[in-house]
Amino acid sequence: MYEKKIPLRLDCGLHLFKELLNGKWKLMLIYYISAGLKRPGELQRKIGTADRRVLTNQLNELVKHGFVDKKVFDTKIPKVEYGLTTLGQSLLPIILALETWGENNRTVLEKALQEQVQDNP
Amino acid sequence: MYEKKIPLRLDCGLHLFKELLNGKWKLMLIYYISAGLKRPGELQRKIGTADRRVLTNQLNELVKHGFVDKKVFDTKIPKVEYGLTTLGQSLLPIILALETWGENNRTVLEKALQEQVQDNP
DNA sequence: CAGTATAGTGATTAATTTATGCGTACTTGA
DNA sequence: TCAAGTACGCATAAATTAATCACTATACTG
Numbered sequence: 439m440y441e442k443k444i445p446l447r448l449d450c451g452l453h454l455f456k457e458l459l460n461g462k463w464k465l466m467l468i469y470y471i472s473a474g475l476k477r478p479g480e481l482q483r484k485i486g487t488a489d490r491r492v493l494t495n496q497l498n499e500l501v502k503h504g505f506v507d508k509k510v511f512d513t514k515i516p517k518v519e520y521g522l523t524t525l526g527q528s529l530l531p532i533i534l535a536l537e538t539w540g541e542n543n544r545t546v547l548e549k550a551l552q553e554q555v556q557d558n559p
Numbered sequence: 560m561y562e563k564k565i566p567l568r569l570d571c572g573l574h575l576f577k578e579l580l581n582g583k584w585k586l587m588l589i590y591y592i593s594a595g596l597k598r599p600g601e602l603q604r605k606i607g608t609a610d611r612r613v614l615t616n617q618l619n620e621l622v623k624h625g626f627v628d629k630k631v632f633d634t635k636i637p638k639v640e641y642g643l644t645t646l647g648q649s650l651l652p653i654i655l656a657l658e659t660w661g662e663n664n665r666t667v668l669e670k671a672l673q674e675q676v677q678d679n680p
Numbered sequence: 681c682a683g684t685a686t687a688g689t690g691a692t693t694a695a696t697t698t699a700t701g702c703g704t705a706c707t708t709g710a
Numbered sequence: 711t712c713a714a715g716t717a718c719g720c721a722t723a724a725a726t727t728a729a730t731c732a733c734t735a736t737a738c739t740g
Contacts, residue, residue, distance in 0.1 A: 443725065444698085446672065447608070451661020452586050452654070454668045460581070462728070465573050478687065487568070489729060494688070496728095503671040515737055516687040525667060532660060533573070535653050540572020546646060547575045550624040551567065564695065565728085583698070599717070610699060615718070636707055637717040 458503050461496045463488055465533050468505060468526055476519040505529065579624050582617045584609055586654050589626060589647055597640040626650065 447453040459465060467481060475481050478497070482490050497520065500506040505526035511517040522530075540547065568574040580586060588602060596602050599618070603611050618641065621627040626647035632638040643651075661668065 440726070448669060448672070450587070451658035451663075451665070452590070454661035454665060454672075455657050456583070457672060458668060460727085462577070466571070469573070479685080490687090491689085491730080492728060502674050504667065510687095513686095515685080516735090518687065525664065528660065528664065532653070532656050535656060536576050537572035539649065539653060540575035542572075543646065543649065544572070544575060546625065547579060548569060551569070551575075551578060553623050561696070581697090600715080611717090612700075612719080613698060616698085631717095634716095636715080637705090639717070 458505075459529070461499065463493060463496050464500060464505075465529070465536070467493065467496060467500065468522065468529055469533050469537070471506060471520050471522055472527070472530055476521065478518055478520070481520075500526070579626075580650070582620065584614060584617050585621060585626075586650070586657070588614065588617060588621065589643065589650055590654050590658070592627060592641050592643055593648070593651055597642065599639050599641070602641075621647070 446457055448457070463485060466485065470481055470484055475484055478494070481497075482488070482493055485493065497506065497508075501508050501520075504523055507521050507523050509519045509521070511519070567578055569578070584606060587606065591602055591605055596605055599615070602618075603609070603614055606614065618627065618629075622629050622641075625644055628642050628644050630640045630642070632640070
């Protein structure tokens with residue numbers, strides 16, 4: 439795995455959050471797991487555009503960091519189920535707040551993102 | 560500026576938030592501006608480890624995207640003041656929630672981050 | 681048996697973000 | 711006049727994250 443060269447900033451809660459949950463799909467994965475999608479395949483189909491291996495990596499990190507737990511069933515056909523730990527569940531209010539904020543401001547935010555594009559024709 | 564090659568995901572509020580506010584110091588800048596630090600120099604001294612140019616870039620993006628406004632005073636000595644727009648203010652509850660979450664779980668989170676280090680001796 | 685589904689990995693490349701080197705320009709105070 | 715403070719910016723290097731290539735292995739289904 440990748441070894442960081444720049445020392446982490448742990449001095450405030452914002453950075454703790456960022457260091458652990460910055461991954462592109464992490465919050466979405468936690469959200470979908472909370473919504474009942476437990477199997478890797480389900481999550482992959484749900485998210486669609488994200489590659490299987492990217493999701494696997496992010497899930498592994500979520501497990502390693504204690505947000506998600508993983509049950510591997512010793513069946514002939516591989517079977518895996520993810521679930522949220524208490525720590526993972528503690529993120530749900532924040533995830534919902536972020537999601538709500540984004541949807542409430544969607545019009546303005548999409549316009550803001552277009553600025554970027556227009557700056558680079 | 561950098562031009563993205565992978566199309567943005569705008570399908571959910573989480574990604575809208577992420578695309579616009581993923582920058583390493585953005586939320587912290589918004590927080591400090593809300594706390595009354597308006598001048599670039601003040602913000603730079605407050606954050607310390609972050610380079611001047613990095614903060615300037617992030618502030619410029621926050622302005623461009625409508626979270627922060629910038630007043631340039633036409634005085635002999637350059638003077639600039641930042642302030643939050645309504646959109647920027649709408650983030651404050653979320654920022655406080657993130658900060659609180661991080662501090663409430665600091666012990667566990669720091670241990671989780673050490674996992675990373677121990678995996679790479 | 682061929683096709684599809686389950687789940688996964690190691691190595692590599694591409695994309696993106698952050699940091700830095702080297703400048704500008706003006707003013708105040710010692 | 712020189713140091714320090716105000717503020718900004720382009721171009722490039724470095725660091726980090728995401729995406730992809732090329733694979734393994736087993737088991738259903740038809």
